[in-house]
Amino acid sequence: xxxxxxxxxxxxxxxxxxxxxxxxxxxxxxxxxxxxxxxxxxxxxxxxxxxxxxxxxxxxxxxxxxxxxxxxxxxxxxxxxxxxxxxxxxxxxxxxxxxxxxxxxxxxxxxxxxxxxxxxxxxxxxxxxxxxxxxxxxxxxxxxxxxxxxxxxxxxxxxxxxxxxxxxxxxxxxxxxxxxxxxxxxxxxxxxxxxxxxxxxxxxxxxxxxxxxxxxxxxxxxxxxxxxxxxxxxxxxxxxxxxxxxxxxxxxxxxxxxxxxxxxxxxxxxxxxxxxxxxxxxxxxxxxxxxxxxxxxxxxxxxxxxxxxxxxxxxxxxxxxxxxxxxxxxxxxxxxxxxxxxxxxxxxxxxxxxxxxxxxxxxxxxxxxxxxxxxxxxxxxxxxxxxxxxxxxxxxxxxxxxxxxxxxxxxxxxxxxxxxxxxxxxxxxxxxxxxxxxxxxxxxxxxxxxxxxxxxxxxxxxxxxxxxxxxxxxxxxxxxxxxxxx
Amino acid sequence: xxxxxxxxxxxxxxxxxxxxxxxxxxxxxxxxxxxxxxxxxxxxxxxxxxxxxxxxxxxxxxxxxxxxxxxxxxxxxxxxxxxxxxxxxxxxxxxxxxxxxxxxxxxxxxxxxxxxxxxxxxxxxxxxxxxxxxxxxxxxxxxxxxxxxxxxxxxxxxxxxxxxxxxxxxxxxxxxxxxxxxxxxxxxxxxxxxxxxxxxxxxxxxxxxxxxxxxxxxxxxxxxxxxxxxxxxxxxxxxxxxxxxxxxxxxxxxxxxxxxxxxxxxxxxxxxxxxxxxxxxxxxxxxxxxxxxxxxxxxxxxxxxxxxxxxxxxxxxxxxxxxxxxxxxxxxxxxxxxxxxxxxxxxxxxxxxxxxxxxxxxxxxxxxxxxxxxxxxxxxxxxxxxxxxxxxxxxxxxxxxxxxxxxxxxxxxxxxxxxxxxxxxxxxxxxxxxxxxxxxxxxxxxxxxxxxxxxxxxxxxxxxxxxxxxxxxx
Numbered sequence: 001x002x003x004x005x006x007x008x009x010x011x012x013x014x015x016x017x018x019x020x021x022x023x024x025x026x027x028x029x030x031x032x033x034x035x036x037x038x039x040x041x042x043x044x045x046x047x048x049x050x051x052x053x054x055x056x057x058x059x060x061x062x063x064x065x066x067x068x069x070x071x072x073x074x075x076x077x078x079x080x081x082x083x084x085x086x087x088x089x090x091x092x093x094x095x096x097x098x099x100x101x102x103x104x105x106x107x108x109x110x111x112x113x114x115x116x117x118x119x120x121x122x123x124x125x126x127x128x129x130x131x132x133x134x135x136x137x138x139x140x141x142x143x144x145x146x147x148x149x150x151x152x153x154x155x156x157x158x159x160x161x162x163x164x165x166x167x168x169x170x171x172x173x174x175x176x177x178x179x180x181x182x183x184x185x186x187x188x189x190x191x192x193x194x195x196x197x198x199x200x201x202x203x204x205x206x207x208x209x210x211x212x213x214x215x216x217x218x219x220x221x222x223x224x225x226x227x228x229x230x231x232x233x234x235x236x237x238x239x240x241x242x243x244x245x246x247x248x249x250x251x252x253x254x255x256x257x258x259x260x261x262x263x264x265x266x267x268x269x270x271x272x273x274x275x276x277x278x279x280x281x282x283x284x285x286x287x288x289x290x291x292x293x294x295x296x297x298x299x300x301x302x303x304x305x306x307x308x309x310x311x312x313x314x315x316x317x318x319x320x321x322x323x324x325x326x327x328x329x330x331x332x333x334x335x336x337x338x339x340x341x342x343x344x345x346x347x348x349x350x351x352x353x354x355x356x357x358x359x360x361x362x363x364x365x366x367x368x369x370x371x372x373x374x375x376x377x378x379x380x381x382x383x384x385x386x387x388x389x390x391x392x393x394x395x396x397x398x399x400x401x402x403x404x405x406x407x408x409x410x411x412x413x414x415x416x417x418x419x420x421x422x423x424x425x426x427x428x429x430x431x432x433x434x435x436x437x438x439x440x441x442x443x444x445x446x447x448x449x450x451x452x453x454x455x456x457x458x459x460x461x462x463x464x465x466x467x468x469x470x471x472x473x474x475x476x477x478x479x480x481x482x483x484x485x486x
Numbered sequence: 487x488x489x490x491x492x493x494x495x496x497x498x499x500x501x502x503x504x505x506x507x508x509x510x511x512x513x514x515x516x517x518x519x520x521x522x523x524x525x526x527x528x529x530x531x532x533x534x535x536x537x538x539x540x541x542x543x544x545x546x547x548x549x550x551x552x553x554x555x556x557x558x559x560x561x562x563x564x565x566x567x568x569x570x571x572x573x574x575x576x577x578x579x580x581x582x583x584x585x586x587x588x589x590x591x592x593x594x595x596x597x598x599x600x601x602x603x604x605x606x607x608x609x610x611x612x613x614x615x616x617x618x619x620x621x622x623x624x625x626x627x628x629x630x631x632x633x634x635x636x637x638x639x640x641x642x643x644x645x646x647x648x649x650x651x652x653x654x655x656x657x658x659x660x661x662x663x664x665x666x667x668x669x670x671x672x673x674x675x676x677x678x679x680x681x682x683x684x685x686x687x688x689x690x691x692x693x694x695x696x697x698x699x700x701x702x703x704x705x706x707x708x709x710x711x712x713x714x715x716x717x718x719x720x721x722x723x724x725x726x727x728x729x730x731x732x733x734x735x736x737x738x739x740x741x742x743x744x745x746x747x748x749x750x751x752x753x754x755x756x757x758x759x760x761x762x763x764x765x766x767x768x769x770x771x772x773x774x775x776x777x778x779x780x781x782x783x784x785x786x787x788x789x790x791x792x793x794x795x796x797x798x799x800x801x802x803x804x805x806x807x808x809x810x811x812x813x814x815x816x817x818x819x820x821x822x823x824x825x826x827x828x829x830x831x832x833x834x835x836x837x838x839x840x841x842x843x844x845x846x847x848x849x850x851x852x853x854x855x856x857x858x859x860x861x862x863x864x865x866x867x868x869x870x871x872x873x874x875x876x877x878x879x880x881x882x883x884x885x886x887x888x889x890x891x892x893x894x895x896x897x898x899x900x901x902x903x904x905x906x907x908x909x910x911x912x913x914x915x916x917x918x919x920x921x922x923x924x925x926x927x928x929x930x931x932x933x934x935x936x937x938x939x940x941x942x943x944x945x946x947x948x949x950x951x952x953x954x955x956x957x958x959x960x
Contacts, residue, residue, distance in 0.1 A: 082532035095531065102525045104532055203531040208760035236534050237762050315760055318566050321575025322529045326626065341568055364566070364755035373757060 003028055004164045004480060007217075008073060008224045011167065015072050018061070022054035022072025022116070029074050029118055033165050036484060039146055041138040042160040044079045045087050046119040053116045070228075071114030076166035078157045079120040080127060081107050081212070082201035086117065090203050091135040092125045094323045094330045094348025104201010105236070106170065106212045106229045113228045118166050121156030125350045126320065127177055127205040129153050130422035133413055134352045141409065142185060144448055144481050148406040151181030151422070157215050158185035162449075164480045168216040168225050172202055174209045175308055176401075176426025179438040179453060182215055183401035186449025187479060188468060189215035190222055190437035191429065193458050195240035198233030204319040206312035207238075209430040217479040219439070219469035223247035226461060242459060250462030251469040256290030258467070261394035265301035266425055272404045275450050278442035279400045282452040282471065286398065289470055294394050298386040303379050304428040305420060310363050310376035311431070317360025323348060355416065380431050387432040387457075396464055397455040400425050401438035405448035425453060435461045439468040440477045449477075487723055489684035491715045492692055493644035495707075497657060499636050499667045500613060500675040501544045506632035507612045508535030508578065513634070515673055519618070519627035527632035529573030534761050537562075541634040542585070542767065544666040545610050546775045548636055549586030551664040551782055552605050552657075556772050560585040562610075562762040565754045570626050571615035579637075581756045584609035585765065591660060592784065593652040594802070603653050604641030611635050636666075642681070642692065647711035654678060654707050659783050663808045671703050678707055680735075682714045684722060693718075694728045698742050701735045710735040714742055786811055794824035803832060809846050813853050820857035827860050834877045850881040858887045867891065869898045872944055900947040902954065905938075908946065909954045912937045924959050931955070 001014055003025065014020040030050065037043050047053075057072040077083065080090045084103035089095045103111070111117070122138035124131070132140040132155030140155045142148040143163035150159040154171030158181035161169055171178040173191035182189030190213045197212040204210060214225035227247045233239040262283060267276065287293055325331035325344030332343030349357070363372035390397060403424055412419045429436045435458075438451035452471075456464040506513050509526035526533045549556050563581035589605035613633035618625045638657065644650050658669040658676060669676040683695035696718070701710045713735075718728050732751075733742040781789070783805045790801035790811070805811045810831070817827045831846075835856060838849040859876055862868045868876060868891060879890045891897050899905060912934060913920050923930040931952070938951050 080532075082530075088531070090531070098531075100525070100530060100532070102530070200534050201532045204761075206760075235536060237536050238534075238760075314757060318564050318576050318755070318757070321566060321568065322531070322573060324568060324570075324575060326570045327528060327573060328530070337570065361755065364757055366753045366755075369755075369757070 004485065005217075006167075008070065008167065008221045011073055012070060015061070022057045022061075023051060025072065026050050026054040026074050026116055026118070029166060032163075033118070036163055037165060039141065040143055040159050040163045040165065041140045042121055042156040042163065042165055043076070043119045044089055044091060044122050044137055044156070047086060047117050050074070050116050050118055057114070057116070068112065068114035070224075073115050074118045074166060075110060075115040075225075076118045076121050076157070076160050076169045077107060078123050078154050078169070078171045080123060080172060080203040081120075081170060082203065083107055083117065083120065087120065088203070089120070089137070090126045091123045091137055092348065092350070092353070093136045094344070096136075096330060098329050102201070105198035105231075105233045107201055109229050109231060110170070110225075121154075121160055121169060123156055124153035124177075125353050126203070126316070127153040127172055127174055127210075128316070128352050128356055130176070130180055130419050131407070131409070131412065132156065132181075133409060134350055136350055139409070142406045142448070143484055144186065145406065145446070147408055148448065149184070149409050151184035151402070151406065153177040153181075154189070154215065155181045158182050158187055158189060161185070161187040161215050161217060162480060163484050168214060168221050170212055170225075170229070171215050172205075172210055172212050173426075173430065174205050174211075174312060175430050176423035178213045178215060179426045179436060179451070180402045180423055182438040183440075183451025183453070184406040184449065186440045186443075186451070186477070187215055187217060188219060188222055188437060188439045189213060190226065190461070190465070191435060192226065192230065192461055193240070193435045194430075194433035195238050196242075196435070196459070196461070197229045198231065198236040198239050200233055200235040204315075206315040207319060208315060209308075209312055211430075219465050219472055220248065220251060222437070222468075223251055223465050226465070230461075240459070245462065247462050247465055250466045252466060253470045253473055255286070255467055255470045258291045258396065258463070259294050259394040260286055260291045261294050261296035261390055261397040263296050263298045263301070263390070263397060263399055265298050266399035270403050270421065270424065271400060272444070274444035275400050275402070275404060278444075278450040279398075279452050282441040283398055285471060285474055286467070289474065296390050296394060296397070298383075298390060298428065300379065300382045300386050301428060304383055304431060305424060307376045307379045307383065308423075308427040308431060309359065309420065310372050311380060313356045313360030314364050314373050315360065317357045317364065320349075320353065320357055352416070383428055383431045384433070387428075387434060387455075391434075391457040396460070396467055399453050399455070401451040401453035402426075405444045405446070405450055429455050434458050435464060437464055437468055439471055440479065441471070441475065442477070487686070487719075489686060489715075489719050489722065490645060490688055490690075491647070491711065492642050492683050492685060492695075493646075493650050493711060494642035494681040495640045495644065495650060495653060496679040496681070497638045497640075497654065498677045499548075499638065499661060499669065501541060501634040501636065502665070502667050503538060503540045503544060503634055505538055505540075507538050507541050507610070507634035508632055511632065515675070517629055519625070519629060522629040523631070527573070528628060529575075535578060535759075537762060537765065538634065541610060542765065543775060544634070545585055545608060545636050546767070546772060547664050547779060548638075548661060548666045549589065549608050550772075550776050550779055551660050552586070552589040552591055552608065552638070554586035554589030554605060554608060556767070557583060557585050557587065558767055558769070558772075559583065560609075560765045562759045562765065563756045564759045565756055567752050567754060569614070570624070571617050571628070571631070573615070573628060573631055577612060577614065578759055578762070579611035580609035591653070591656050593649065593656045595652070596648065601649065603643045603649075606639045606641050608636050608638050611637060647708045647715065650680065650711045651704050651708040655704055659806060659808075663780055663782050665780065674702065677702050680707060680710055680714070682711055682718070683728065684715065684718045694730050696728065696730070696742075697732045698735050699732060699745065703737065706735060706737050709737075709740050710742060713740055717742065780808075783808075794818075796824055796828055800825070800828045800832065804828060807846070813846050816853035817857040817860075820854045821861040821864070823860050823864055826864060827857060830856055830860055830873075830877070834874065838881060850884065851877065855880050855887055862887060862891060866900065866947065867897050869944070869948060871939070871948075872896050872898065895945070897945065898947045899942055899945045900950050902950060905942070905946055905950055906954055906958070908941050909938055909951060909958055912941060913958055920959055
C-alpha cells in the first residue's frame with residue numbers, strides 16, 4: 001500500500017485487516033529516517049524501542065486482543081513534550097541528557113490511543129525562533145529545499161511530516177510555532193484554543209500563550225489526532241472544562257453560507273506577492289464553495305508584535321529560571337553558587353534564549369513593569385476585543401499564515417526583528433486565545449509551499465477543520481516533495 | 487534620649503494540610519530528605535501547579551478568626567529569585583490581591599488592659615526547601631518545598647518588645663484554636679520577621695526601619711526587638727542615622743547583624759502567575775466556613791468566667807491553649823467542680839506538662855482520671871493531702887484513681903472509734919503539749935494533726951480528727 005499518502009484512517013484499517021503489520025509500518029518510517037534524516041535533521045532522538053513496541057502490538061492483534069483505535073501507528077513529538085523514559089531536551093544544551101521521570105498529559109493520551117512514538121523532533125531552543133536555526137543540536141532543513149529553513153519553532157514537527165518521516169506529529173504554538181512551519185513546509189497544522197489541550201507536560205515558554213497542537217498531511221488526520229488530545233485535565237488549572245469532541249464528525253465538507261472574514265490589516269506591506277496571490281486564490285476558492293466573504297478590520301494588529309514580545313518574554317524569563325544546574329540538566333563546575341548559576345546558564349542557553357530572558361527580565365523590573373508589562377496586558381485586552389468583535393460578524397477569518405515562503409538558512413539570523421516578523425500573521429491569535437490552522441494552498445515560483453490561515457473563535461476547532469477539509473478536497477496539493485518519495 | 491519603638495510583624499505559618507499546596511505530596515514534617523517530593527514540587531520542566539482547595543479553607547478560616555475581610559477574588563503571583571532551595575526560581579505567592587485584609591486581634595497587656603493590633607493582610611504562598619550545610623558541601627532538602635504557608639502581616643501598631651511577644655503568642659493561640667496550624671516554632675511551622683523603627687514620641691512620623699529575619703521563638707521576638715531597639719537608639723543618640731536594611735537575628739548571641747542593605751534588595755519581578763487562574767470564592771462559601779469556625783479563645787475565656795464562675799486568671803490560663811480548655815471541659819463531664827478541676831490542672835498536671843515538656847493530653851493523666859481525683863476529694867474519700875500522692879500514682883501506673891485508692895488503701899479513715907484510739911495514743915505520748923493545748927495554745931493543733939497523721943499513715947480524716955482532738959483535750 002501507499003503508506004506515505006495514506007490517512008490515519010486508511011492505515012488503521014490496513015492494520016486491523018492485517019494487510020499491514022505495525023512492525024512493517026514502523027520499520028518503513030525508521031528506514032526513511034535512516035535514509036533522509038541525515039539531510040533533513042528533524043529528529044533529536046529516535047526511539048530505539050519502537051520496533052519492540054510494534055511487535056508487541058502485532059502479537060496482541062494476532063491473539064485477537066482488543067486494541068485502542070490507533071494501536072501500532074507511528075507518531076513523532078516535538079522535543080518539548082515531556083516523555084517519561086525518553087530524552088526531552090527542548091533542543092537546548094541546558095537539558096542535554098535530561099530524561100524526565102514522568103509523561104505529559106497529551107503524550108499520555110496519544111500513547112493510550114495506541115500510537116508508537118518514533119522519536120523526538122528538533123525545534124528552536126525552548127520554542128524561541130521561526131526557522132529552527134536556534135536549535136542546539138539539529139538545525140532542521142526544509143524538505144522542499146534543504147538550503148532553506150522549515151520555519152519554527154516546530155520546524156522538526158513540520159519537516160518530519162513533509163519529508164515523510166512520520167505520518168503525524170505534535171508541535172506547540174506560542175506565537176505561530178505550528179502554523180508558520182506548517183505553511184513553510186506545505187503541511188497542515190493547528191493551534192487549538194488556549195485551554196483545549198492540557199499543558200501539563202509541555203515545557204513552558206510563555207504559559208499564557210503556549211498550546212500543543214497536531215500536524216499532518218490532511219484535515220482528517222488532524223481531526224483524528226486532535227480528538228485524542230482534547231480532554232479536560234485536572235493537572236492543568238487553565239484547562240478548559242469542556243466536553244470531549246470527535247472532530248472527525250465535523251468534516252462534512254459543507255461550508256455553504258459560512259461567513260469568512262478577510263482582515264484588511266493582513267494584506268498590506270510586507271506580504272510577498274506570490275503568497276498574496278495564492279491566498280487570494282484560496283479566498284476565491286472558498287467563495288466558489290459557497291462561503292460569504294466579509295471585509296473586516298482587526299484594528300490593533302499593528303501593536304500585536306510588540307505586545308507579544310513583552311508578554312511572551314516576561315513569562316519566559318520566569319519560566320526558564322528553573323534551569324539553574326541545581327537539580328537536573330547541565331551544571332557547570334564552579335567554586336561557588338553564584339558562579340555555578342552564571343556558568344551553567346551562560347553555557348547552557350543559546351543567544352536567542354538569552355536575549356528573551358533579558359528582555360523579559362527588563363519588562364518585569366521595578367520601574368518598568370507598569371510601562372511595559374501592564375501596558376502590554378492592556379493592549380492584549382484590546383487585541384482580544386478585536387477578535388471578539390470580528391467573530392460577532394463572521395464564522396472564521398482567512399489570511400496568510402506567513403508573510404513569505406521558506407527563506408534561506410542564515411538569511412535572517414543576524415536580524416532578530418526580521419525573524420520576529422515571520423510570525424506577524426500568527427501571533428495575534430495566541431494573544432486572543434482562539435484556534436487557528438494553516439492549510440497548504442499553493443507554491444511560489446521557486447516551488448516552495450504556501451499556507452493559508454484559518455482562524456476560529458474559542459472552541460471552534462471543528463468548523464475551521466471542516467473549512468480546511470472542504471478546501472483540500474478541491475485543491476489536492478502534494479504534501480511530500482517528489483525527490484523524497486522513493 | 488528615650489524613643490518609642492514602632493513594630494510591625496510578618497508571621498509565616500505553615501498550614502496543617504495533608505498534602506502540599508500545589509501537588510499531592512505529603513505535607514509531613516521530619517521525613518528523610520527528598521522523600522516527600524514529585525516532579526511538580528521539584529520544579530521539573532513541563533509541570534503545572536494545581537491549588538489544594540484545603541489551603542483556601544484554612545486561610546479563610548484563619549482570616550475569619552483574625553477578623554479579616556475575605557476577598558472573593560484573589561490572584562496568585564510569582565516572586566522571582568534564584569536560590570537552591572527554590573526549585574522553580576520563583577515562589578508562588580499573592581501580591582497585589584491577597585485573600586484576606588483588614589483584620590485585627592486584641593492582646594492583653596501587663597496592666598490587665600487590652601490593646602487592638604491591626605492585621606494588614608494574610609496571603610497564601612508556598613514554602614521553599616531547606617539547605618543543609620556541611621564543611622565542604624551543601625545539600626538541598628526539598629520536602630518542605632510546596633508546604634502551604636500563610637503570611638500574616640500586622641499593622642505597625644506594636645509599641646514594645648513585650649507587646650510584640652504578646653501579639654505572636656495570641657496569634658498562635660488563635661491559629662491553634664482555628665486548627666489551621668500546630669504553630670510549632672521549634673519545627674519552624676511559625677516564623678517571624680520583625681520590622682522595627684524608632685521615633686521621638688508618639689506624634690512623630692515613623693523613623694527608618696530595619697527588618698529582622700529568622701526570629702523563631704516567642705523569647706526571640708522579645709529579645710530581637712529589645713536588641714534592635716537599643717541598637718537603633720544608640721545610633722540616633724550618637725547623632726547617626728538608621729539605615730533601611732534587612733538584619734539577621736542570632737538566637738545564640740541575641741544580636742542582630744546586617745544581611746543586606748536597601749540597594750542590595752531583590753527586585754522580585756512580581757507578576758500574576760499565568761499557570762493559575764484567579765481564585766474566586768463565594769459569599770456562601772465564606773459563610774459556611776464562618777459557621778464551622780470553632781469557639782475562639784476570647785469568647786471561650788468569657789464563657790468560662792460566666793458559665794463556670796472561674797476567676798479571670800484561671801479562665802485565661804485554661805483558654806490559652808485549646809487543648810487545655812478542651813481537657814478542662816472534658817473533665818467537667820466526669821465531675822462538675824470547675825474550680826477544683828482547674829486547681830488540679832494548674833498545679834499537679836501543669837507540673838507534669840512542664841517537667842515532661844509535653845502536650846497536656848500526653849502528661850499521663852486523662853481528663854476522666856483527673857476529674858475522678860477531684861471527685862474523691864469532694865466526697866471525702868481521700869484527703870487533700872493524699873491527693874498529690876494519688877495523682878503521682880495515676881501518672882506512674884495509668885490506673886483509675888478509685889482502683890489505686892482501693893489497692894493502696896489510700897481512702898481516709900473517718901471511723902470515730904478507730905481514730906479516737908489513735909488520738910488518745912498521741913495525747914498520752916505528749917503530756918506537755920497536751921497541757922499547753924488545753925491552756926489555749928491553739929498553734930499546737932498543727933503539731934497534733936501531724937502526729938496523728940503519721941500514726942494513721944496519712945489516712946485520718948482531718949475534720950474528724952480535729953473534732954476528736956477538741957473533744958478529748960478539754
